Amino acid sequence: MRLAVQPQLSALDPRLAAEGLEAELRLTLPSDVGLVEDAVNVVARHLEASFVDRHTIRFNLRVALGEALLNAILYGNCEDDAKGVAVRVLFGRHAIEMEVTDEGGGFDYRCVPDPTLPANRLRPCGRGLFLIRQLVDEVRFNDAGNSICMILRRT
Numbered sequence: 795m796r797l798a799v800q801p802q803l804s805a806l807d808p809r810l811a812a813e814g815l816e817a818e819l820r821l822t823l824p825s826d827v828g829l830v831e832d833a834v835n836v837v838a839r840h841l842e843a844s845f846v847d848r849h850t851i852r853f854n855l856r857v858a859l860g861e862a863l864l865n866a867i868l869y870g871n872c873e874d875d876a877k878g879v880a881v882r883v884l885f886g887r888h889a890i891e892m893e894v895t896d897e898g899g900g901f902d903y904r905c906v907p908d909p910t911l912p913a914n915r916l917r918p919c920g921r922g923l924f925l926i927r928q929l930v931d932e933v934r935f936n937d938a939g940n941s942i943c944m945i946l947r948r949t
Contacts, residue, residue, distance in 0.1 A: 814947075816886035817844070823863075823879050825871040825896075830863045837883055837892070846887050847948040854929040854946060855890065861922035862894040862942050870896030870940055890946040900939030 819840050823829045834856050842851045863879060871877040877897040884891040909920040927933055932945040 810884060813891075814886040814889035815884040815891060817884070819881075819883040819885070821881040821883075823881070825867045825873050825875060825877050825879065827864060827867055827873070830860055830867070833863060833881065834860050837881070841883070841885050841890060844885060844887060845890060845948070850890075850946055850948055855892070858926045858929045858944050858946075859892055859894070861926050862892070862944065865922050865942075866894050866896035866898075866940075869901070870898030872898065888948055891943060892945075893941060893943045895936075895941035898940050900936075902939055903935045903942075 819837060821833055821836060823833050837859060838851050838856055841855065842848055845851055859881075863881070866879045867873060871879065874897075879897075880893075880895045882893045882895075903923065906920045906923050907914045907917060909915065909917065909924050914920065926942070926944060930944040931947045932943075934943040934945075935941065936943075
């Protein structure tokens with residue numbers, strides 16, 4: 795399968811430009827975990843030339859985006875081939891805003907157990923979200939719980 799990639803390098807609204815976001819990249823992928831690495835590579839290649847800190851792209855972005863995509867496919871869409879995952883990335887030299895949205899029913903991010911607590915260390919859930927929160931500067935969810943927004947900033 796191929797990923798649908800539509801890079802848009804047009805001017806964004808003034809609020810976004812004021813936050814250092816200059817361009818947009820959109821991806822749509824089916825609920826296939828085999829495509830996660832390809833999607834992450836597409837985003838990283840587009841951003842690596844623009845963002846001031848390549849280490850952030852090569853590590854923080856790749857791990858956070860990969861975890862968000864896996865969560866969307868596995869838990870949001872339950873690997874349903876009929877459902878897709880939308881990725882919207884706004885970026886500039888000093889800021890990246892990545893939004894991953896699945897077609898699932900959502901979840902309550904406040905109820906995910908902390909995997910660092912002794913009682914939860916052997917539980918199989920919560921590690922991906924924990925990693926994301928450690929690697930990006932800000933994490934937000936929509937009210938439905940089926941979309942995560944991850945923000946990276948570097949000066």
